[in-house]
Amino acid sequence: MNALRPVLVVEDNANDLELMLEALQEHHLANRVDVARDGEEALEYLRRAGRYAARPPGDPVVVLLDLKMPRVDGIEVLRAVKGDEALRSIPVVMVTSSREEQDLVRSYQLGANAYVVKPVDFAGFVTAVKELGTFWAVLNEPPPQRGDPG
């Protein structure tokens, strides 16, 4: 089942996005990877609204959410997801370059499922993404799909 559900990557920075996708590819993850370029798009995706009104139903197996984004930032997306009865069971992993304690504490307070600091070196980043992917896309049993009898 998990293999059929996509991973949603929310990342505004093109370079980071490319590295992220590269790292996920390195892992040969079977799941499809969907991308939202900012918080607003991420929420539209998740709510199947606006640009994503026509998206077929099905929650992502995990959301990899960048913290610092223009307009609607990661913390606001997290708050919206965890405050929404329909979305709150979707695992959200904060992926960020911030080591600041206040970001970490706030993320966990808002209900983030994990918090990952992007290492400077790419090898470390690949390792981190690989572990993330393995856990959330393969090992973790997600909650049942909305409107999906399976």
Next chain:
Amino acid sequence: MALPRVRPSLRRNVNVAFGVAVAVLVATGSASVWNGARARETARERARSAEHRAAMVRLVSYLDDAESGQRGYLITGRDAFLRPYLTAFDSLPAVVAQLERAWAGDSAQERRLDALRPVMAAALAELEQTVALRREGRGPAAIREVGSGRGQVLMDSVRAGTAAMLAAEDRRVAAYDARLAVAARISSATDTAGAALAVLFLGLALVVVNRDLTRRQHAEQGLARMFALSPDPMITADRSGRFTDVNPAWERLLGWSVAEMRARPFLDFIHPDDRQATADQFAAQQGGQDAAGFTNRYQARDGTYHWLEWNATPFEVDGLIHAVARDVTERRRAEERIQALNEELARNVVALREVNDELEGFSYSVSHDLRAPLRHVSGFADLLEKHAAAALDDKGRRYVATIRQAAQRMGMLIDDLLAFSRVGRAQLAVADVALDDVVRAALSEVREQCDGRDVAFTVRPLPRVRGDRNLLHLALVNLLSNAVKYTRPRPRAEIEVGAREPENGRAVIYVRDNGVGFDMRYADKLFGVFQRLHSADEFEGTGIGLANVQRIVLRHGGRAWAEGAPDRGATFFVALPRAEAAA
């Protein structure tokens, strides 16, 4: 002005002395009255005795009259001689009756009177018999009868009896006289003694009162001297708001003379801004309240104002307010200076906080914004290496590797800088900490960095200090890592941790190594951020470790310093507040 309190013992002494004097006077007075009554009684009795004696004398005189009348008549036969004789005979019964009445109950005199009565009757009968013979013309028989001496014997017997009675009455009079004399002496003695005692005790009371008055006078003089001597201004003021008394300190302080001070209402001397408060305060004192620490400003003769701090109290006895002031102008100025400094400090704190917030914002964006491009440099260099490995020659591969290494090093620098700023911002969780434990934990961490080198650690007994365990741990890890790092060229590294004698009440510990040491000229650079005395090629690291140590120690209110010489090892010292509780 308050005088010493009247001692209760003094009051008692005076009262007792007066009481005793009065009691003595009353006692001697009543004794005198009683004595006088007794003396009057004695005098009355003596007068009665004298009367009885006079009656006795009259009795004897009548008997003599009777006898001499009889003799004259017997010799001459003329009736004229019989007149005293007849008078005596007429009067004698009355005199005897008088004596009987007087001596009723007086057994001795009654007995004598009873004995006298028949003898006297016989003697008188003898006289009557001779007078009767002569009247009958038997003169010679009468003369013979007289010559027989019977009458003479009877008369002598009568005279002896009356003489005894007279003598008894005389003794009695003498006894009364003696008693009266004694009474007079006693009366005079008690009067004298009483008067003397009363005078004594009154004198005593006078002495005590005088002595106290003198003492109070001295005390009053003493207080007056204190009043004059006091360097602090003192006043008394009446209800109208004028000074009634002002001590010379005022003139020394404000330059106004005592007369000038008393001439105007005191509010005139007070700063206009303080007048209302002073008037209110003065009204409160008149209502019976004390004032302590009230302050206002008084104008000196030269126009300047002095801050005065007052203690005042109403005195109900004279209705005046008594008050002492102190010139606190200097203190007020100092307080104003302190307040100004505090305000400036508060402003600086606000400014500092703003700078700090800015710095925090800066370190936050450093953490995000600088790390992201670094990550991209590193990541794409990696990808380049992977994708173009075949196309790159050795030089190209070395370039790529260098790009990656440089990016990594910059990442480390940024991370260290952020960690350093966190050390500065972290809340201190201060407690008593045993440095032995901290060093033990730090050593187990540092040993992993030794990479199989021969490193000998010696740990001497260490004191307990006051501080944040986590930060102290970080400081010791940094110090020990530093020692391990700079002893690398030594075949056998020797690192010693110990305590030195305390400095300014702070515990001092040291970390000594036999490493490459340093030039003391650069000692002040050791603890700077990213300051290094060796190139990164010689010794790895960013140069943040000792800066962290110093920042931690400074935040504990301690200090850190180092001694060393090139190639002869280094010793790092750390002074920290000592633990509060004994170990």
